[in-house]
Amino acid sequence: MKNYAVDAEKLENFTQRLFRTAGLSDADASAVAELLVHADLRNVRSHGVLRVAPYLDKIEHGGASLRSTYPVVHETPVSAVIDAEGGLGAVAGTKAVKIAREKAQKAGMALVAVRNGNHFGMAGHWAMKLAGEDCIGFACSTTDLTMGAPGSREPFLGNNPFAFAVKAGDKYPEFCVDMATSTVAMGKCKDLAKRGKAIPSGWMLDKDGNDTTDLSKCYMMTTMAGHKGFGIALVVELFSTFLAGGVLSPDINNQDLPDVPELSSQAFGCIRISAFRDLTEFQKSAEEYIDRLHKLPMREGMPAARYPGEIEYGNKQINRREGVVLPETLVRDLIEIGAKHGVDGSFLKQRETDRQ
Ligand SMILES: NC(=O)c1ccc[n+]([C@@H]2O[C@H](COP(=O)([O-])OP(=O)(O)OC[C@H]3O[C@@H](n4cnc5c(N)ncnc54)[C@H](O)[C@@H]3O)[C@@H](O)[C@H]2O)c1
Structure with missing residues (x-):
């Protein structure tokens, strides 16, 4: 299959x-475009412009409300709760x-929780925005049903992603731990199946809660590191x-349904480092x-140790x-959506590439 190399700025402008x-x-469209293209820039492709079509579908069919005003329904000097009223994850996140x-x-730290939201994309995007130059950022979200309790036969919650980020000095501006809480993201199973490769045992469960390597029998994902x-x-x-006082996970809607909001909840945390110690120190x-991590002795044939976020930053x-x-x-x-x-979107096809 052919691949194209696309200028990130033009892609963001097109998406916007x-x-x-x-x-x-303008501002809300920019927030969505920035979120999606940021994921593609980091090669987190499952959360990149691949999502343009489902996001637009959701807007068109009413599952993502354009009427929401994202009101703050509760507030203290260190906290706030936003009701996204079924609006867009990127707008509530911003x-x-x-x-x-x-x-x-002002206060040294704060946490903002959001209820009645929609998909907020790559958690790391938000953690890094919260971190900026001077804070530790934290972001997490519930998502639609994909996982159960250990040993269970029915899904109970989503593979709730979370991320922590901080600028670790000028050399390492994007330290970012960002992951789903399933063993692997569903996208990885689909990708292996598409390429005719075997899906390892331990990633997926069938309808009876038993291990399966057959994607067509997948009913749930296993949780990362078991219990x-x-x-x-x-x-x-x-x-x-x-x-946030949001909808309990077993009652969240499937995120692919175009006409109803997912009704997921999110949290956005920010800790100002200078509230604890000198930022430069x-x-x-x-x-x-x-x-020192980079200097760790490695086993034969292994690359140097990396910090979380290093591969994506590269x-x-x-x-x-x-x-x-x-x-x-x-x-x-995308060209077809553009035409509609x-x-x-003709610029998207300007440069073929052998890169994968
Ligand atoms: N919004 C949602 O509903 C939702 C749901 C699930 C996942 N997601 C997003 O999907 C994305 C992918 O999640 P994932 O669980 O597949 O992530 P992953 O397994 O690819 O990476 C997890 C973390 O491990 C780090 N890492 C990877 N290899 C490493 C190595 N060799 N050394 C050190 N660190 C290493 C990465 O930098 C990352 O911080 C994330 O951005 C997540 O936020 C979003």
């Missing part, structure tokens, strides 16, 4: 215009980040659903820590320079 013509304000950062600048991943997914629930020790540098890699099928779909909305 698509959402603009779908009825979003508002939550702004409030959390402002409160953390521990289950526990962490519940911690995400605590910070998001329970603090913090960043100096974080840099030294990662320098991808971002390459993709900014050489373009974001999009498969031909996606490029075709009167936005020219």
Whole structure:
């Protein structure tokens, strides 16, 4: 299959215009476009412009409301609760980040919880925005049903993602732990199946709760590290659903349904480092820590140890320079969507690439 290398800035501009013509304000359309293209820049492709079609579908069919005003329904100097009223995850996220950062600048730390939301994309995007230059950022979300309790036969919660980020000095600006709480993301199973490769045992469960390597029999995903991943997914629930007063996970809607909101909950945390110690000192020790990590002796044939977010940060540098890699099928779909909305996408097909 052919791949194309696409200039990230042009891709973001194109995506912004698509959402603009779908009825979003300039600022809201920019928030969505930035979120999606950021994921592609980091090669988190499952959360990139692949989501343009389902997001637009959801807007068109009423599952993502353009009427929401994202009201703050509860507030203290260190906390806030936003009701997304079934609006867009990127818009609620942008508002939550702004409030959390402002409160953390004044009070030292803050947590903003969101209820009645929709898919908020790559958790790391929000954690990094919350972190900025001077804070530790934290973001998490519930999502539609994909996992059960250890040993159970029915799904009970989603593979609730979470991310922590911090600028660890100028050398390491994007330290970012960002993951789903399932053993692997569903996208990885689909990708292996598409390429005719075997899906390892231990990733998926069938209708009876037994291990399966057959994608067509997959009913649930296994939790990351067994009971521990289950526990962490519940911690995400605590910070998001329970603090926001949101919809309990077993009652969340499937995110692919175009006409109803997912009704997921999110949390956005921000800790100002200077509330604890001198920021420069913090960043100096974080840099030294990662320098030492990089020097760890490795087993024969293994690459140097890396910090969380390092691979994705490297991808971002390459993709900014050489373009974001999009498969031909996606490029075709985007051009078609563009034509429907009167936005020219011919630039997407300008440069074929051997990069994968
Ligand atoms: N919004 C939602 O509903 C939703 C749901 C699930 C997942 N997601 C997103 O999907 C994305 C992918 O999640 P995932 O669980 O597949 O992530 P992953 O397994 O690819 O990566 C998890 C973490 O491990 C780090 N990492 C990977 N290899 C490493 C290595 N060799 N050394 C050190 N660190 C390493 C990565 O930097 C990352 O921080 C995330 O951005 C997540 O937020 C979103």
